[in-house]
Amino acid sequence: MMKKTMMAAALVLGATSAIAEPQAEVLHWWTSGGEAKAVQVLMDEFAGRGGVWTDMPVAGGGGDAAMTALRARVLSGNAPTAVQLVGPNIQEWYEEGVLANINDVAIAGNWDALLPEAVANHMKCDGEYCAAPVNVHRINWIWGNAQVLADAGIEMPATWAEFNAAAEKLQGMGITPLAHGGQAWQDATVFEAVAMGIGGADFYRAAFMELDEAALTSDTMIAVFDQLRTLRGFVDDDFPGRDWNLATAMVMNGEAAFQIMGDWAKGEFMAAGLEPGTDFLCAPTPGGGFLYNVDSFAFFAVDGEDKIAGQNLLAELTMGQNFQEVFNLNKGSIPARLDVLLDSFDYCARRSSYDMNVASGNGSLLPSYAHDMALRGAQAGAITDTVTAFFNSDMPSQDAVTALALAIKNSM
Ligand code: GAL
16 A cells, blocks of 8 residues: 555645755666766756755666665665666555555646556556656667668668678678677567567567467567577677677777667767767667657655655656656657657657657557566566577577476466
8 A cells, every 4th residue: 555645745745844855865777878867867957946866876777786776675674765667566566565656746747648548557556656757768779880881881671681681791891780788688678679570569469468378489489589599690709798888889889780779778879979860870670569668766655754755856857848858868768748849859769759659559569578568577587587598598499489488387
């Protein structure tokens, strides 16, 4: 059960009494150059409204280390005020009875009218807001070094066959075709983009949302692992353990031609002063579809007017027009708020917004499993463990498919 009365009381208090100095200790994993620049926007706005922000960044792309740190804090009875949380993790913490309720802030801010229904639903626990959305990230992007591709006479690939042909040509020229970081979540990010591209939305939904055994053990899934095996042949030998933003840097400096990664990668290109369309290119991964995740702040039940005032202020600012625009300009994602104009955003962002609307219309707008939007932790972990074991071995695709179905069964 979420703590409600405290919130309503604090909301009233916030309006009348100046004694509650808003305080927030914020746990997140936005530590790369572009991400740090983006979260600074919220820190400045919070301070501008008299808030005191205690930053708790936990390095490690994808957030696994941050989630480990969070669990330790909650178990020790000292939860942070606010936490970057994604997808069903929010509801999983709610079921443990440790989340605060921000529904009053959401009603005052008219969030239901400002958010796509799918995004609003991800932010609710038992029908009431328990998290504030920050953005919409598209996961299935491919990024390219414009000069390297121009010199090689290569267009951004629209099919996996085109990608493989381009990659072989680049390899022949001594250029690493695919910059990749050998971490399980990065392997999973590439895997789900391949699955969406080869199998399509219905296949993706059946396999990674409904965990349908027929889809999981299908010839389509074998074809997905076959393509992942092919991609394994296009990365450099030093990929194991590499952080995602260092792989992005390989594309920036021309060491590699492509990277498959969510649009937080664009935040890195932009933070380095590079121009989309000129220095680097963006395109949906071959086969298309739109896989998304939504970063959000969830608020843990804490005591003290100052902390509750901090949560109210943070929730309000997170859904504020200025933050939604400036944060996302830096972060590489697009605003969650529907009424933020994209005039100041680049063509990749406008493409993301356009594709999201098209995908929403034709049923191919789907939550990322690799980034914790589609499944609960145990099932998502079972898939990712199988995928990374496959990527880092010479396991045949048929064995991977069998292992995948078994791992999911065992995770139930
Ligand atoms: C995702 C998160 C993004 C970005 C990425 C890389 O899970 O939603 O905001 O931080 O990890 O760390």
